[in-house]
Amino acid sequence: MSHAPAQPLRLSAHRPLTGRVTVPGDKSISHRALMLSALAVGESRVEGLLEGEDVLATAAAMRAMGATIARSEDGRWTIHGVGVGGLLQPQAALDMGNSGTSTRLLMGLVASHAVIATFTGDASLSKRPMGRVIEPLSKMGAAFTASPGAKNSQTLPLMVRGLVPAVPIEYRLPVASAQVKSAVLLAGLNTPGITRVIEPVPTRDHSERMLRGFGAELTVEEAGGERIISITGEAELKPQHIVVPGDPSSAGFPVVAALIVPGSDIVVENVGLNPTRAGLYQVLRAMGADITFEKERLVGGEPVADLRVKASTLSGIEPDPSVVPSMVDEFPILFVACALAQGRSVLRGLEELRVKESDRIAVMAEGLRAIGAAVEEVEDGLIIDGTGGERLAGGATVATHLDHRIAMSFAVASLACRAPVTVDDRAPIATSFPIFIPMMEGLGAEHSEGATA
Numbered sequence: 455m456s457h458a459p460a461q462p463l464r465l466s467a468h469r470p471l472t473g474r475v476t477v478p479g480d481k482s483i484s485h486r487a488l489m490l491s492a493l494a495v496g497e498s499r500v501e502g503l504l505e506g507e508d509v510l511a512t513a514a515a516m517r518a519m520g521a522t523i524a525r526s527e528d529g530r531w532t533i534h535g536v537g538v539g540g541l542l543q544p545q546a547a548l549d550m551g552n553s554g555t556s557t558r559l560l561m562g563l564v565a566s567h568a569v570i571a572t573f574t575g576d577a578s579l580s581k582r583p584m585g586r587v588i589e590p591l592s593k594m595g596a597a598f599t600a601s602p603g604a605k606n607s608q609t610l611p612l613m614v615r616g617l618v619p620a621v622p623i624e625y626r627l628p629v630a631s632a633q634v635k636s637a638v639l640l641a642g643l644n645t646p647g648i649t650r651v652i653e654p655v656p657t658r659d660h661s662e663r664m665l666r667g668f669g670a671e672l673t674v675e676e677a678g679g680e681r682i683i684s685i686t687g688e689a690e691l692k693p694q695h696i697v698v699p700g701d702p703s704s705a706g707f708p709v710v711a712a713l714i715v716p717g718s719d720i721v722v723e724n725v726g727l728n729p730t731r732a733g734l735y736q737v738l739r740a741m742g743a744d745i746t747f748e749k750e751r752l753v754g755g756e757p758v759a760d761l762r763v764k765a766s767t768l769s770g771i772e773p774d775p776s777v778v779p780s781m782v783d784e785f786p787i788l789f790v791a792c793a794l795a796q797g798r799s800v801l802r803g804l805e806e807l808r809v810k811e812s813d814r815i816a817v818m819a820e821g822l823r824a825i826g827a828a829v830e831e832v833e834d835g836l837i838i839d840g841t842g843g844e845r846l847a848g849g850a851t852v853a854t855h856l857d858h859r860i861a862m863s864f865a866v867a868s869l870a871c872r873a874p875v876t877v878d879d880r881a882p883i884a885t886s887f888p889i890f891i892p893m894m895e896g897l898g899a900e901h902s903e904g905a906t907a
């Protein structure tokens with residue numbers, strides 16, 4: 455991706471956004487569906503799998519370690535697993551592309567298998583911290599080796615040698631990270647005895663839900679605000695039929711677009727609203743957003759609704775930091791909403807945003823300022839003085855730094871600018887939301903002249 459010529463993107467809206475759209479499947483659930491199906495004995499089927507580059511990296515890695523994974527023409531996926539303990543030695547390095555989730559969760563799986571795997575990634579992923587999984591997985595017995603001469607021993611490329619049998623641990627998460635939690639639980643799957651993770655702050659619980667769904671023995675206790683998750687190892691997973699709900703993180707882009715383009719009225723169908731993921735919608739509603747949840751239902755054991763969204767006058771907000779884990783990937787698009795709201799927004803407790811695909815605090819601050827927003831960057835977040843619904847100047851080119859959420863956030867911001875914003879490279883969008891541009895066009899957004907290259 456980093457070697458291809460950059461493909462700029464410019465979106466604009468000359469009329470209200472209208473219509474009904476469906477966002478692709480949830481990225482977090484899609485990764486886990488492939489991994490657990492690949493460890494079950496027999497054939498699992500997955501509907502609604504996100505066919506984004508990050509998830510395809512997980513599929514390729516699971517194939518390289520022995521699973522048979524096929525997509526049928528109707529978009530359903532079938533996976534024949536190898537059984538817990540049955541992962542095979544991959545014959546080449548596992549290329550994780552841009553995907554932190556694939557890397558950290560798969561390191562967990564490899565940690566307790568008789569496998570040596572080298573993990574590589576793109577320029578963005580190769581800067582992201584892996585110490586957070588190296589620490590607990592080393593305690594379980596895995597060995598991590600950086601390339602000879604590497605400046606940093608905690609970034610990709612890294613070679614991981616699993617240990618069989620691995621050692622069960624009790625691990626208190628030092629950062630609120632579902633990826634670290636999941637890495638330890640997945641390592642625990644093939645580890646004798648009970649592996650325990652203590653979560654001081656709840657994070658997305660898709661791993662717990664799905665591990666149980668596949669038949670693993672997993673308990674969750676709540677004590678003094680903490681969650682204690684225990685998994686009994688050497689589990690046998692039974693194949694499942696999984697229906698993946700739409701991704702609430704992806705839905706954030708059309709939702710905010712409809713809120714900020716005057717007169718808009720749209721429906722985003724089939725959006726997953728697991729409480730550990732739905733913080734954005736809670737915060738937007740508290741800002742005055744007109745969002746109604748229609749046809750609330752359960753899909754694949756996860757709460758889902760159709761979101762009806764009408765353009766709204768938004769007020770600035772200071773969300774409680776406890777909401778952060780439930781919307782950690784949605785802050786870039788929330789910053790855009792805040793830049794157009796009435797009054798000041800104080801968004802803090804966001805230090806984790808600095809270690810995502812880009813430093814999302816710094817990159818959003820720079821881009822928002824370039825398009826005319828009043829933004830102050832602080833160590834753990836942004837303070838934004840909104841325009842009160844006035845359009846931003848726009849006109850600038852913003853750098854995406856191989857970060858899909860930055861690209862989509864500024865493509866949406868462009869809809870509320872006097873002159874369109876040029877997003878320097880649209881390619882990263884394919885990691886999580888390959889149909890983002892046609893979907894926005896379907897709602898009435900347009901490519902500006904000369905920007906369809």
Ligand SMILES: O=C(O)C1=C[C@@H](OP(=O)(O)O)[C@@H](O)[C@H](O)C1
Nearest residue numbers: 482555630631632633634782783
């Ligand atoms: O477990 C997951 O699927 C994810 C967890 C979050 O990362 P952290 O665990 O690093 O916060 C999130 O940012 C990422 O997009 C997906």
Ligand SMILES: C=C(OP(=O)(O)O)C(=O)O
Nearest residue numbers: 552553554555556783810
């Ligand atoms: C942080 C993200 O993903 P990952 O960590 O899997 O790269 C994201 O999708 O915003």
